[in-house]
Amino acid sequence: MENKLDIEYYSLLAERIRNHDTEAFTEFYYATYKNLYRYACYFLKDVHLAQDALHEIYILIWRSISSLKENRLFYPWAKQIAYHVCCDFQKKSQLVASHETSVNDDTEFLLNLTEQNDCFQGIWDKDFQERMDRYLDELPSPMRQAFLLRYENNLKLEEIADFLGVSLSTVKRAINKVRKYLQKKFTC
Secondary structure, eight states, rough: OOOOOOOHHHHHHHHHHTTTTTTHHHHHHHHHHHHHHHHHHHHSSOHHHHEEEHHHHHHHHHHHGOOOGGGHHHHHHHHHOOOHHHHHHHHHHHHHHHHHHOHHHHHHHHHHHTTSSSSSTTOOHHHHHHHHHHHHHOOOOHHHHHHHHHHSOOHHHHHHHHHSSSSSHHHHHHHHHHHHHHHHHOOO
């Protein structure tokens, strides 16, 4: 089965899954797991974490299907769950990694990152990151998501547009607005 968004198909599956139809859930799993797994791999940069995240994603979908407002939004809603689960896994893995990494490794990592072309990629200073998180929390969710998918997960603009279910121009506009907003915040 092709994994492209088929609103009617996913809408019917959502209705059946709401009624605790395990066959419909299995069908949904097989229709979507490749895309969600690929996304988790891009996001987390670790196949083992991605496998764990995928497991958590489907558990949350099953448990929280009653919170889905419209069946037609089932697949985008599942992608939002994937995004939030991956964010949680990434934060947990960064905490573990920060305890395991020596000062020399951190310095080398930071030096390598600052050589990249884009000024937003590679700045991982803790104080900077805390400020960045505060500023990003002030933004509307779609803009914040587009920016994080681009600069924390290194996704291509086309991949972000596909994941968020918006046009490429919407993604470009959102990222540019966030960049300008952050430039103002960091220069004040």
